[in-house]
Amino acid sequence: MSVAVLGSGAFGTALAVSLAGNGPVTLWSRSAEQAGLMRSGRENRLRLPGVRLPEPLHVTSDVAEVANCATVLLAVPMQKLREALTEHAEKLRRHVLVACCKGIELKSGMGPVAIISQVLPDARPALLTGPSFAQDIAHGLPTALTLACPDADLSADLQAELTTGNVRLYRTTDTVGAELGGALKNVIAIACGAVIGAGLGDSARAALMTRGYAEMQRMALALGARPETLAGLSGFGDLALTCTSDLSRNYRLGLSLGRGDAFDPSITVEGAATARAVDAKAKEMRLDMPITHCVTGLLDHSLTPNEAMAQLLARPLKEE
Ligand SMILES: NC(=O)C1=CN([C@@H]2O[C@H](COP(=O)(O)OP(=O)(O)OC[C@H]3O[C@@H](n4cnc5c(N)ncnc54)[C@H](O)[C@@H]3O)[C@@H](O)[C@H]2O)C=CC1
Numbered sequence: 276m277s278v279a280v281l282g283s284g285a286f287g288t289a290l291a292v293s294l295a296g297n298g299p300v301t302l303w304s305r306s307a308e309q310a311g312l313m314r315s316g317r318e319n320r321l322r323l324p325g326v327r328l329p330e331p332l333h334v335t336s337d338v339a340e341v342a343n344c345a346t347v348l349l350a351v352p353m354q355k356l357r358e359a360l361t362e363h364a365e366k367l368r369r370h371v372l373v374a375c376c377k378g379i380e381l382k383s384g385m386g387p388v389a390i391i392s393q394v395l396p397d398a399r400p401a402l403l404t405g406p407s408f409a410q411d412i413a414h415g416l417p418t419a420l421t422l423a424c425p426d427a428d429l430s431a432d433l434q435a436e437l438t439t440g441n442v443r444l445y446r447t448t449d450t451v452g453a454e455l456g457g458a459l460k461n462v463i464a465i466a467c468g469a470v471i472g473a474g475l476g477d478s479a480r481a482a483l484m485t486r487g488y489a490e491m492q493r494m495a496l497a498l499g500a501r502p503e504t505l506a507g508l509s510g511f512g513d514l515a516l517t518c519t520s521d522l523s524r525n526y527r528l529g530l531s532l533g534r535g536d537a538f539d540p541s542i543t544v545e546g547a548a549t550a551r552a553v554d555a556k557a558k559e560m561r562l563d564m565p566i567t568h569c570v571t572g573l574l575d576h577s578l579t580p581n582e583a584m585a586q587l588l589a590r591p592l593k594e595e
C-alpha cells in the first residue's frame with residue numbers, strides 16, 4: 276500500500292521526500308499550479324527550496340490520487356485541519372489519517388485526533404509528532420518521532436510503514452499526551468524566544484523551559500495523558516528543540532516580540548492560536564498556567580517581555 280501526504284508545505288514535502296526512500300509516495304497540493312511547478316522542476320521552491328524531489332515522489336493536485344492510498348498524512352496547519360478534512364470528507368472517509376500538525380483548534384479547544392474523529396467518524400486516526408525540522412528531515416538528517424495511535428495493532432503497522440532511513444518512530448497509544456506535548460511546547464518556545472530577544476539571558480530561558488514543562492504536564496495530566504508520554508519525544512524532546520533553535524518559527528516569533536521587531540504574518544506559527552486556545556481552556560479547567568497566560572499578553576501587545584517576567588517573578592512562592 277502506498278502512502279500519500281495531503282498538504283505540500285515545508286513539513287508535508289519533507290515527509291514525502293523521506294518516505295520516498297521506502298517506495299512510491301504521493302504529495303498533494305491544493306494548487307494545481309504549484310503541483311505543476313513541483314513536477315516539472317522537481318523542487319518545492321516556495322516552501323522547501325534546495326531539496327530535490329526524488330523520483331518515487333509523485334506530485335498531484337487531484338485528491339482522487341490521494342484517495343487511492345490507504346494511509347494519508349495530513350500536513351496542513353492546525354487551524355486549517357477541519358476545513359481540509361471537511362472538503363475531502365467523501366474521498367477520505369475510511370482511510371488511515373495521520374495528523375502531522377501541532378496545536379489546539381482555537382474555536383473548539385480540540386486537538387487533531389479528536390477533530391479527525393468528529394469530522395470523519397469511520398476514519399482511523401493517528402498522530403505523528405516530535406522533534407523534527409522540515410529542512411533536517413528533507414536533507415536526510417536523523418531524528419526520532421512519536422507515532423500515536425489509539426489502535427495498538429494499527430499503530431505497529433503504521434510504525435513499520437512510516438519509519439524511514441533517517442526517521443525512527445516510537446509508538447504509543449496515548450494520543451492525548453502526544454498531541455498536547457506537540458501543541459503546548461510551541462507556546463513555551465514563543466516565551467523562550469521573547470526572553471532571548473529581550474536580552475533576559477540563557478538562565479531565564481532554562482527556567483522558563485522547566486516551568487513551561489511543568490505547565491505542559493499540568494494540563495496534559497488533567498486531560499488524561501500519561502506522564503511518560505510528556506517525558507518522551509513528543510513532549511520534552513520537541514520542547515528542547517523548539518526552545519533552543521533559530522530554525523523554529525515559534526521561537527523566531529518570540530525573538531521578534533522580545534526585540535520589538537515586526538514578524539511576517541504569512542508564516543505558519545502554530546503556538547500563537549494555540550496559546551489563546553490553551554489559555555481559555557486553562558481558565559475553564561481552573562489550571563494555573565502563568566507562562567501561557569503571559570504569552571497571550573505578549574501576542575496581543577498588552578504586556579512587554581520585561582513586564583511578563585516581572586509578573587512571573589512576583590508570583591507567590593511555592594514548592595517545586
Ligand atoms: N515545518 C516544520 O519544520 C514542521 C512543521 N510541523 C507541523 O506541520 C504543520 C504544517 O506546517 P508547515 O508544513 O511547516 O507549514 P507551511 O506554512 O510550510 O505549509 C502549510 C501548507 O498547508 C497548505 N494548506 C493550508 N490550508 C490548507 C487547506 N485548507 N487544505 C489544504 N492545504 C492547505 C498550504 O497551502 C501550505 O502548502 C504545522 O502544524 C506544523 O506545526 C511539524 C513538524 C515540523
Ligand SMILES: O=C(CO)COP(=O)(O)O
Nearest residue numbers: 405406407408523524525
Ligand atoms: O515543530 C517543529 C519542530 O519539531 C517545528 O517548529 P516550528 O513550527 O516552530 O518551526
